[in-house]
Amino acid sequence: MMQTAKHIDATPALLIDLPQVRRNIAKLAHYARDHRIKVRPHTKTHKSKFMAGLQIEAGAIGLTAAKVGEAEIMANVSPDILIAYPASDPARAYRMAELAKRVTVRVALDSSEAIRRVGETARSAGSTVGLLVDLDIGFNRTGVATPAASLDLARLISRTKGLRLDGIFFYPGHVWSIGEAQTNELDRIDAILAESIALWSQGGLKAEIVSGGSTPTAYRSHLIPHQTEIRPGTSIYNDMNTARAGFCTLDECAARIVSTVVSTTVPEKAVIDAGTKTLTSDRNVTLPESGHGHVVEYPAAKITRLSEEHGELDVSACDVRPKLGEQVQVIPNHICPCVNLQDEVWLRTEDGAIRPLRVDTRGKLT
Numbered sequence: 540m541m542q543t544a545k546h547i548d549a550t551p552a553l554l555i556d557l558p559q560v561r562r563n564i565a566k567l568a569h570y571a572r573d574h575r576i577k578v579r580p581h582t583k584t585h586k587s588k589f590m591a592g593l594q595i596e597a598g599a600i601g602l603t604a605a606k607v608g609e610a611e612i613m614a615n616v617s618p619d620i621l622i623a624y625p626a627s628d629p630a631r632a633y634r635m636a637e638l639a640k641r642v643t644v645r646v647a648l649d650s651s652e653a654i655r656r657v658g659e660t661a662r663s664a665g666s667t668v669g670l671l672v673d674l675d676i677g678f679n680r681t682g683v684a685t686p687a688a689s690l691d692l693a694r695l696i697s698r699t700k701g702l703r704l705d706g707i708f709f710y711p712g713h714v715w716s717i718g719e720a721q722t723n724e725l726d727r728i729d730a731i732l733a734e735s736i737a738l739w740s741q742g743g744l745k746a747e748i749v750s751g752g753s754t755p756t757a758y759r760s761h762l763i764p765h766q767t768e769i770r771p772g773t774s775i776y777n778d779m780n781t782a783r784a785g786f787c788t789l790d791e792c793a794a795r796i797v798s799t800v801v802s803t804t805v806p807e808k809a810v811i812d813a814g815t816k817t818l819t820s821d822r823n824v825t826l827p828e829s830g831h832g833h834v835v836e837y838p839a840a841k842i843t844r845l846s847e848e849h850g851e852l853d854v855s856a857c858d859v860r861p862k863l864g865e866q867v868q869v870i871p872n873h874i875c876p877c878v879n880l881q882d883e884v885w886l887r888t889e890d891g892a893i894r895p896l897r898v899d900t901r902g903k904l905t
């Protein structure tokens with residue numbers, strides 16, 4: 540029997556509104572269905588088998604993980620896992636090859652060394668790992684720089700035993716613009732994909748999967764018609780990065796840090812019990828000077844400074860000020876690493892009850 544409550548006593552705690560989560564999942568599922576785009580949600584945000592199950596029920600075709608440890612756990616929810624990370628060192632390659640014996644495992648790689656290593660490991664394990672060629676379309680983090688380089692890697696994969704050529708992988712992590720600026724960038728990305736697919740085709744190779752997607756681009760994925768699937772992570776909960784950039788409303792932010800005011804002694808300040816060990820140090824992507832999150836009950840308060848366990852609110856602009864012992868809810872700038880700091884989060888269900896939910900892949904960093 541699950542422990543349930545009506546109120547959170549011990550703070551800081553991460554509270555997740557389940558009805559809002561369901562609405563966020565349904566919104567993406569409807570959009571994707573309308574535009575015939577497949578969804579393979581990135582589980583790095585929620586790190587929860589329960590949440591992954593809701594996404595699969597809503598029509599997701601598989602799941603994305605960053606780390607092999609996450610993939611091993613999420614393989615219990617879906618038999619089709621993409622590791623959206625250049626995992627190729629011996630320890631990870633071995634675990635991917637072993638996992639590929641029981642589910643479909645795909646990984647995105649960007650070098651011939653990595654491809655050879657994963658291929659050798661899969662061959663010795665007697666399994667097959669699916670490979671996507673990681674193509675850099677502007678984020679400049681991983682991926683080969685040109686369509687021609689992607690074809691070279693695709694050729695290598697197609698002749699390496701133990702590997703299956705599955706397609707192209709890209710990540711539009713640099714796209715935070717809205718409106719026309721975003722449209723132009725998505726057009727440019729689609730042109731790079733079109734060129735790559737055409738080159739592959741001339742070389743007799745097919746990119747069955749073209750995997751992209753992020754939360755800021757999620758609802759404009761149709762502007763990249765050459766992609767076949769998207770991997771939004773953050774959109775299940777949303778956060779102040781998403782909200783301040785204009786990609787969701789505050790109501791659509793389903794995850795909040797419940798914290799307690801622990802000091803109001805310093806003039807113009809209120810101090811809450813959520814510091815960097817709860818909110819992380821992440822500044823807001825588009826508005827870095829906006830503070831370390833949004834205080835729901837006191838929108839005029841600004842979280843100006845964090846220590847490990849203290850969050851300092853400048854309350855000088857608040858007509859009414861938070862009182863000692865009061866609980867407030869904070870929407871963090873970046874929800875994904877906040878989730879990873881919790882063993883358990885709290886789920887508020889439709890009937891208002893609050894129950895704990897394990898963060899299943901918390902700390903799975905390898």
Ligand SMILES: Cc1ncc(COP(=O)(O)O)c(C=O)c1O
Nearest residue numbers: 581623710753754770771772773
């Ligand atoms: C490779 C990759 N794909 C997808 C995502 C999901 O992006 P978002 O959290 O904006 O939805 C991320 C986020 O870090 C990523 O690194």
